Amino acid sequence: MIEIDSVSKVFGSGATAFTALNDVSVTIRENEFFTLLGPSGCGKTTLLRTIAGFNAPSSGSVRLDGEDLVALPPYKRPVNTVFQNYALFPHMTVAENIGFGLDMLNRPKSEIKATVAEMLELVQMTPMADRRTSEISGGQQQRVALARALAPRPKVLLLDEPLSALDYKLRKGMQVELKRLQNETGITFVFVTHDQEEALSMSDRIAVMSNSRILQVGSPHDIYDHPAERFVAEFIGETNFLTGKIAGQEGETLRVALDVGGEIIARQPPGDPAGQAVTVAVRPEHAHFCAPDSAEATVTGEVSNVVYLGTDTHFHLVLSDGTPFALRLQNTPERAADAKLGDRVGIRVAPGVAQVLRD
Amino acid sequence: MANATHRPSFTERHSQWVLLAPALTLLCVAAFGPLFIVAIYSFLTPGDYGGVVWKFSTEAWFNVFAERDIFDETIGFADAHLAIFWRSLRLALITTVVAFLFGFPTAYFIATRPAHQRNLWMLLIMVPFWTNLLIRTFAIMELIRNEGVVNTLLMGLGIINEPIQMLYTDFAIMVGMLYVYLPLMVLPIYASLERFDFSLVEAGYDLYANRLKVLRKVILPVTRPGIVAGSILVLIPALGAYVTPRVLGGGKRMMLGNLIELQFGQGRNWPLGAALAMLLLLIVMATMVFYVRAAGREGGGHG
Numbered sequence: 208m209i210e211i212d213s214v215s216k217v218f219g220s221g222a223t224a225f226t227a228l229n230d231v232s233v234t235i236r237e238n239e240f241f242t243l244l245g246p247s248g249c250g251k252t253t254l255l256r257t258i259a260g261f262n263a264p265s266s267g268s269v270r271l272d273g274e275d276l277v278a279l280p281p282y283k284r285p286v287n288t289v290f291q292n293y294a295l296f297p298h299m300t301v302a303e304n305i306g307f308g309l310d311m312l313n314r315p316k317s318e319i320k321a322t323v324a325e326m327l328e329l330v331q332m333t334p335m336a337d338r339r340t341s342e343i344s345g346g347q348q349q350r351v352a353l354a355r356a357l358a359p360r361p362k363v364l365l366l367d368e369p370l371s372a373l374d375y376k377l378r379k380g381m382q383v384e385l386k387r388l389q390n391e392t393g394i395t396f397v398f399v400t401h402d403q404e405e406a407l408s409m410s411d412r413i414a415v416m417s418n419s420r421i422l423q424v425g426s427p428h429d430i431y432d433h434p435a436e437r438f439v440a441e442f443i444g445e446t447n448f449l450t451g452k453i454a455g456q457e458g459e460t461l462r463v464a465l466d467v468g469g470e471i472i473a474r475q476p477p478g479d480p481a482g483q484a485v486t487v488a489v490r491p492e493h494a495h496f497c498a499p500d501s502a503e504a505t506v507t508g509e510v511s512n513v514v515y516l517g518t519d520t521h522f523h524l525v526l527s528d529g530t531p532f533a534l535r536l537q538n539t540p541e542r543a544a545d546a547k548l549g550d551r552v553g554i555r556v557a558p559g560v561a562q563v564l565r566d
Numbered sequence: 567m568a569n570a571t572h573r574p575s576f577t578e579r580h581s582q583w584v585l586l587a588p589a590l591t592l593l594c595v596a597a598f599g600p601l602f603i604v605a606i607y608s609f610l611t612p613g614d615y616g617g618v619v620w621k622f623s624t625e626a627w628f629n630v631f632a633e634r635d636i637f638d639e640t641i642g643f644a645d646a647h648l649a650i651f652w653r654s655l656r657l658a659l660i661t662t663v664v665a666f667l668f669g670f671p672t673a674y675f676i677a678t679r680p681a682h683q684r685n686l687w688m689l690l691i692m693v694p695f696w697t698n699l700l701i702r703t704f705a706i707m708e709l710i711r712n713e714g715v716v717n718t719l720l721m722g723l724g725i726i727n728e729p730i731q732m733l734y735t736d737f738a739i740m741v742g743m744l745y746v747y748l749p750l751m752v753l754p755i756y757a758s759l760e761r762f763d764f765s766l767v768e769a770g771y772d773l774y775a776n777r778l779k780v781l782r783k784v785i786l787p788v789t790r791p792g793i794v795a796g797s798i799l800v801l802i803p804a805l806g807a808y809v810t811p812r813v814l815g816g817g818k819r820m821m822l823g824n825l826i827e828l829q830f831g832q833g834r835n836w837p838l839g840a841a842l843a844m845l846l847l848l849i850v851m852a853t854m855v856f857y858v859r860a861a862g863r864e865g866g867g868h869g
Contacts, residue, residue: 294769308773
């Protein structure tokens with residue numbers, strides 16, 4: 208378990224000071240695939256490097272299973288990193304690279320040999336053991352970097368955008384492979400990425416970061432269906448934003464009178480909404496067509512564009528006050544033709560599906 | 567080119583030779599030619615007032631290693647020559663090692679500065695290189711002579727009572743050569759450190775290597791090509807150094823370069839000088855082969 212407690216990191220000083228981490232607190236559980244997700248410059252890599260020990264926090268503490276990590280130099284932390292550019296040692300073979308950590312820990316030669324063989328097997332690189340790292344492909348280098356970091360059996364494996372240099376197909380394959388490795392080894396993975404799809408498909412939990420802060424921590428399902436803030440909703444997937452005023456509270460949900468007309472029953476955000484005026488987020492696939500101006504219609508709009516995408520169809524609508532609204536339907540054989548360009552349609556959002564945002 | 571089995575046409579092969587011609591001409595005229603002459607001279611008989619007499623003789627090569635007693639003609643080792651060979655080799659090797667010990671941290675320091683500062687630091691390394699060799703050597707003399715800056719300072723501070731004799735010793739020659747050849751060590755090491763991927767250092771730390779081990783197991787092996795190049799660049803001119811031992815060694819502490827000059831000058835024994843010059847060439851080549859082999863063994867194919 209990694210406990211990150213009010214960690215801040217400021218680079219430089221005076222007028223050129225840059226705050227890379229602003230009072231970040233998060234707990235990463237044991238055996239978890241934990242992802243730090245955010246746009247570039249949000250502080251996710253800085254947080255990872257703070258856990259690895261490559262930079263010291265300006266304030267706050269990092270503990271691993273109760274032990275303070277901040278006081279330890281990187282070579283004394285039971286934590287290994289898979290670097291973005293892999294950082295394989297060019298003067299060593301694949302096998303020597305994988306054995307490096309164990310060698311530095313002064314493990315007996317026989318143990319190193321056995322572990323290296325096991326790791327080569329794990330990442331399916333056994334035939335390449337005696338190659339130099341310059342003689343293997345990018346995807347293979349990736350797997351060597353992974354094996355090298357896993358060989359000393361760290362308590363935590365840190366991965367700094369390890370898939371970003373791979374092409375699409377290889378990346379898809381490695382995503383599955385990483386998940387498999389995490390299951391097989393039972394090591395806690397902390398994964399940094401700016402790719403929301405990658406984060407959703409692999410993680411047990413995701414921390415969404417922006418502007419040196421963690422905005423929301425939750426399961427992929429939580430983060431996607433119930434974004435706490437506008438940034439989270441926008442950064443992950445596509446979202447419609449409707450503004451309105453709180454008209455009442457019903458248990459876990461809020462009744463919001465929309466500015467465009469009509470009412471929507473949406474989930475409460477974590478914490479209290481700032482005031483009466485709120486924004487409601489609706490995922491395009493959570494909305495359905497119905498008869499315009501009918502009782503079940505939440506809002507009514509006009510179809511301005513239809514985009515057929517094979518698995519599903521995107522409908523671009525304009526609501527009566529000009530607000531754009533996107534709606535997505537899966538193309539199943541049973542589905543009848545629904546809306547055509549220029550049609551006036553009702554849009555139904557089931558109660559409790561939409562999310563009221565915090566800000 | 568689309569055609570993978572493309573063979574160079576006649577004109578292409580022809581133009582390659584044309585492009586090579588200036589370099590080949592220079593090599594033949596300026597390098598192999600004189601070398602050939604020196605090799606031939608070493609097997610001739612010395613003339614009375616310098617120069618050579620065109621009569622075959624192995625006397626010069628004999629005199630390189632051995633000498634005849636002037637009275638009873640008994641043959642013994644040429645102790646003076648052997649002492650000079652040994653001094654040359656020893657001083658050149660020590661200079662190379664010390665230049666590495668000074669040069670590597672210097673190059674590392676420069677390579678880890680922000681990019682826009684590096685050229686300024688390199689300029690500072692290069693500035694002494696642009697000054698005349700003789701002037702630099704006399705500057706060292708001014709520093710280490712008995713009434714020089716170092717001794718005056720040490721006596722002024724009361725650390726020593728009498729000046730330390732540094733000038734006209736092997737130490738003086740070594741210091742002089744170190745000063746003169748240090749940039750030749752720094753440059754190639756800097757070049758390989760500048761290309762060095764410092765994330766490898768982080769990878770080393772991450773994999774439980776402390777600072778010393780990161781230096782030994784990661785930085786030094788990866789920058790080995792630069793270290794080898796720098797060592798060769800220092801070792802070769804140091805083996806044949808002439809001005810530095812002449813000025814700082816005071817004529818008594820000769821190195822091979824001075825011995826060769828002596829034979830062509832006052833000694834009036836050109837064949838012996840030529841034989842000694844050939845021997846220097848052989849020592850340089852042997853040292854280099856040994857060094858490159860030793861360095862290549864561990865470094866493997868990288869670089």
